[in-house]
Amino acid sequence: MTAARPLRVVLAKVGLDGHDVGVNLVARALRDSGFExxxxxxxxxxxxxxxxxxxxxxxVxxxxxLSGGLGYFSTGLVGKLRERDAADIPVIAGGIDEPDEISRMLDAGVYRYFGPGSATEDVVAAFVAAVQDGRGA
Incomplete structure (x- = not known):
């Protein structure tokens, strides 16, 4: 019997944002929680x-x-996943955007959104839930 592989996540900064402290903290928290x-x-x-x-x-x-455009990029990402028949891969977005854009991206199929100051434990829990729910876009 083989052991199940660790959950695998792809993380990226989109747009022109160069601030990567938050995504690096999320990466470390996910790794420490057993994600690859x-x-x-x-x-x-x-x-x-x-x-x-x-x-x-x-x-996932x-x-x-954090430089604006999160809704634009994440909605486009969901669309690209659909085009490639990979809509079963959930997308979680974090950063800053206007409330209407956040609503639009969630309506388009983004699994969860987290703003600045979100608790790391909540972010990790959302990644786990996204996989357990088996919910894609």
Missing amino acids: VVYLGKRVPNDAIVATAIAEDAD IGVSC
């Missing part, structure tokens, strides 16, 4: 995120943007 983390870095286009998530057999994707 693939961090793509800053200014990663949606096509690269989707391609990596598929290639790495990711269970996390994207972050």
Whole structure:
């Protein structure tokens, strides 16, 4: 009998945001909780995120943007996942955007949104729940 592989997450910064302290803290918390983390870095286009998530057999994707545009990028990411028949990979978004944009991205299929100051434990719990729910876009 083989042991189940760890849950795998792909994390990336989208847009022009260069602030990566938060996503690095999330990466460490996920790793410490048993996730295998693939961090793509800053200014990663949606096509690269989707391609990596598929290639790495990711269970969930996390994207972050603090410079605005989180709704735009995460909604586009959900669309790209659908185009590639990978809508079963849930997307969790963190960062800053206008309330209407946050609502729009959640309506479009983003699993959860977290703003600045969110408790790390809540973020990790959402990644676990996204996998357990088996909910994609």
